[in-house]
Amino acid sequence: MKYQPLVLTSLILLFGASSVRAQDTAAAPPDKHALIMQLVELMHIRQNAQEMQKTMITQLPKYLDQTLGESLINDPDLTAAERKEAVAQAKKSANRTFKRFEELYAKKIDVPEVAEEITIDLYDKNYTAEEITDLITFYKSPTGQKTITVMPKLMQDAMQIQMQRIAPVVQSIMQQVTKEEADRVKQELAAPAKKTTPAKKAAVKKAPAK
DSSP states (O other): OTTHHHHHHHHHHHHHHTTOOGGGSOOOOHHHHHHHHHHHHHTTHHHHHHHHHHHHHHHHHHHHHHHHHHHHHTOTTSOHHHHHHHHHHHHHHHHHHHHHHHHHHHHHOOHHHHHHHHHHHHHHHHOOHHHHHHHHHHHHSHHHHHHHHHHHHHHHHHHHHHHHHHHHHHHHHHHHHHHHHHHHHHHHHHHHHHHHHHHHHHHSOOOOOO
């Protein structure tokens, strides 16, 4: 998959954030809480969280299929026929596992509710009531509403472009450091052999002449 790091990162953020609960956060003062709730509604926090969850969930089986398939196709211990059978079995297993995961996830976690709780807590910690009022005024404007609409797409595009530019450099660096480490290990393994060679020669006695 072209943007596997993006998918994985988003999944980690989504599922990791879902462990936060309301009882872990301090309640904002009533007046400020009411302002934050206005902001939550204007920013479509619940709807956006639901859409994000759907997007990430649809990406997961594709990633599992490709990851499992690549690892089995490249397995040198399997014959061509065994690889084909293993890939088919792995795909069935991945689909079955994912369906069960999706079922349990939907029962145990209300992502829109969690997203709302997190938003309330973060805005309470980082903004005053006056600043939240300013944000409400902005998000009620046409430009503010457009910002809410396009921001998720802007962030996604930015992450994808960033991965396109960074991935080749990261791959090159990984190849370089891997080669450097492999060369170092080879040198360390060869060093003891060089040190013991003279000692072995000295231990060999010259046969007496007849």
